[in-house]
Amino acid sequence: MIRDVEIENIIQEYATPVFEAAGLNPKSIKTYLVNDHRLNAFVAGGQNMFLNTGLLLQADTPGQVIGVIAHETGHIAGGHLARTHEALSRTAAAQILSMILGSAAVIAGAPDAGAAILGGGQSMLQRSFLAYNRGHEAAADQAAMTYLDRTKQSTKGLLDFMGKLESNELLISASRDPYLLTHPLTRERIDALEAHLARSPYSKIEDDPRLVARHARMQAKLLAFLTPGQALRKFKSDDTSVPARYARAIAYFRTARVDEFLKVIDGLIAEYPDDPYFHEIRGQGLYENGNAKDAMPSYAAAVKLKPESDLLRLELARIELATGDDTVLDDAIENLKFAAHYERFSPSIYQLLGNAYYKKGDEPRARLYHADAAFLRGEMEKAIYNGEVAARSFPEGSPEWVRAKDIINAAEIQQQKRREQ
Helix, strand or coil: CECCHHHHHHHHHHHHHHHHHCCCCHHHCEEEEECCCCCCEEEECCCEEEEEHHHHHHCCCHHHHHHHHHHHHHHHHCCCCCCCCHHHCCCCHHHHHHHHHCCCCECCCCCCCCCCECCCCCCHHHHHHHCCCHHHHHHHHHHHHHHHHHCCCCCHHHHHHHHHHHHHCCCCHHHCCHHHHHCCCCHHHHHHHHHHHHHCCCCCCCCCHHHHHHHHHHHHHHHHHHCHHHHHHHCCCCCCCHHHHHHHHHHHHHCCCHHHHHHHHHHHHHHCCCCHHHHHHHHHHHHHCCCHHHHHHHHHHHHHHCCCCHHHHHHHHHHHHHHCCHHHHHHHHHHHHHHHHHCCCCHHHHHHHHHHHHHHCCHHHHHHHHHHHHHHHCCHHHHHHHHHHHHHHCCCCCHHHHHHHHHHHHHHHHHHHHHHC
């Protein structure tokens, strides 16, 4: 799965008005970005929405992505999956995704647009799990139209997206976009959208120019991260637009052309000093090319501009620990604890916290956080061992002792369940 602060914020901006129009709490819906070039989106396991990078790259306008989000929100609000797959409502997103894709493993990397999923293909599980019936599809379309009207947005984006699907409908199954396999397209659905577009008072509303600009940046960023060579061919040096320069900067650092990268990104920062994402990319480019020390000020500038971002704080902490500078350990720990508050089920954060406390010479707390990390990774023996070491180190009844005991008990319960299976 892809983690990227800027792209996640763009998707959140697209989705939040739609979720609110559906009467859903935006904070209760988790949206995940899947590194897959095929056009697809789906909901699973209750209120989890998955969007493929292929969808984001192939969508010509923000309205097309918003239309898809509105349709998928219709499935969530209508309970189309909850009624038939109730048992998956508490399943972790990575587990859901790995089952749907039939992949052997999900690789979790650094929180940037370079992390990827292994696997893919159309398994029988995917088809049976996501095969909505035609009634559900029509209901989700109707809901999407209602939500878009409530937010005073045109349904043209959704209709245009359906047109993309229709052009692929006659392809053999192996070449079709996954969205066609899991969301059957019918002429009746397109007719209903066209009829709504003809009568809606918002049909001629254009996409917000600010969202159009952000959409272009998102596409340029994704293309450069995923296929830097293709990005450099598309965005020639005579294209001085912000998305083009942004894409070239990312493609340069992804191909280790550091001097060219710095020239372009420093030019963007000089023009837009308050853009946190340009500072972040500068830091990421330096770090991934072996210069953690010089990367740290850029990440610090990004965090200063966007202090509420848990992912930026996590990235900064990762860099601070990588520098080996003991004077920034306390700041790294503070940033990691902030990130852990929002990313409670991320083993990498707890692993880094444990590492930071080891560097401070605080082994009991290091063991405690490593117990957390092991539990979240499913390594129950390690969780129990580290938890027991931590419990012996803290006063009985202290918050740390209670937490260690909780981890031990939970891990033992999981071991017992495995034995019974």
